[in-house]
Amino acid sequence: MKPTIGEHVFQAILVLSISLLCIATIYPFLHIASVSLSSPSEASRFGFHLYPREIDFFAWNQVLSQTKIWTGFGNSVFRTVVGTLLTLVAMSLCAYPLSRKYLPHRSFYTMIILFTMFFGGGIIPTYLLMKWLHLMNSVWVYVVPGLVPTFSMLVLRNFFMGIPTELEESAKIDGANDIRILFSIILPLSKPVLATLALWTAVGHWNSWFDAVLYITDQNKQVLQFFLREIVITNTDAETFGRTVVGNLKYAPAIKAATIMFAALPILIIYPFLQKYFVKGTMIGSLKG
Template identity: 65%
Template sequence: MKLSTGEKVFQVFLILFVIILCITMIYPFLHVLSISFSTPAEALRPGIHFYPKEVSFFAWKRVLTTDTVWQTMGNTVFRTVVGTVLTLVFLSLGAYPLSRKYLPHRGFYTMFIVVTMFFGGGLIPTYLLIKSLGLINSLWVYIVPGLLSTFNLLLLRNFFMGIPEELEDSAKIDGANDMRILFTIVIPLSKPVLATLALWTAVGHWNAWFDAMLYMQDQSKIVLQLFLRRLVISAEGDPMLPLPTNEQAPEMVKAAIIMFTALPILMIYPFLQRFFVKGIMVGSLKG
């Protein structure tokens, strides 16, 4: 197909825009990564850092040999893995019956769930509820309160509604019950949307820190992101990982802990990204 002059100019500007956008996203990572592997003098040098001109492993050694870093990493991995798995299980158990036409009062239940997207109790009532449930200083406080997302539940429900009912009818003729149909037919056919929801949930758990600041008084149970926040916003760092003196460039340690925190989720994302667009588009077709 032959393009007009205007269309060619538009494509050129579009390509340039995308290139500039990619540079603005990639450069911060390169800058931080370069600082984390630089010597103190190089880290304190103003200007653009694409790569370390003088390599030093001081910051990474400092981070990787700190027990608190691995302890908080373990708490973060626990909430991410367990929280994501349980969320997918409960989303599936909730979305499947809502997607079936034979569920009595299905419209009422759906509307009742949708209302929770627009109204919330607020911070203080939520804290009192968490306290009354005995979740303060418990690792389960990271998982139980956010176990179900209304938006994700509706997205998965819409995807389930798109699965042909004939598959379910044939399975029932063979004697399968609803639970067996869900786990042997519906869920295997829902890999794109489940992978998308897993990615959203995992990233949300990995980046979360506010709930740890509110509900966790035991410092041995805080998550890596809260530890990172304390380290970055404080000039002296966290008491569990004091920053070096100015002569030793504390920015090196800050950069190293930032990269240490970001790399695991960045490594997982490419494996689930191919399901991302397909899962969103298919799950949003039916209302």
């Protein structure tokens, strides 16, 4: 059938809306990248920055030469990699039994876990709990408290419920136990949703900084986002860079932009490799209740 005028208008509005959304998404990234590579006068210029008119790598050299930036980067990598792997294992061990109808009181256990999604103890009780668990000033405080995110675990549980039980029954006939079934059959079939949840978890770990402010006092255990906050919001490090090198703050805008780019690049590099699983894993994991 030939499209009607209304359909053409709708398509035009849809394309225009998506184009504006893409521009609004891409421009901040281009702006920060341009400022980070610009000279002090160009970085301080008011207006749009789509590309650097005067290229200057001084800000990047300063950021990459800072020891604490690399220390924070290493701690963030440790937190992201170890935290994501342990979270996927813990979620799988929790979601698999909850997805099986023969588990006694399955609905009761699910409701208890779901309760934690809406109600929490608050900052002070959580702080005291971390202190009693001896996690204060430890890198494991980044990983242990959020080991099983409720929403992600429920998405994984729903995905497991969609896997035919005949596969599990056949494996049990061949003598496989539940652990073998989980790691040899269920998880290999769950790559799309696992990749999606891994991306969610990794981005959450990489962007987190508030727990570092609450529980960590040792600068050698701080994450990159903590130092990024110090540079962008409090200006502490930007002032230090500027006064040390040129005696004023003229490089502060470029240093802030370079630090933001340095913190964002790892996720931007990883995302394309997981993007093909993203939509498929989210949709499949959210269909079954």
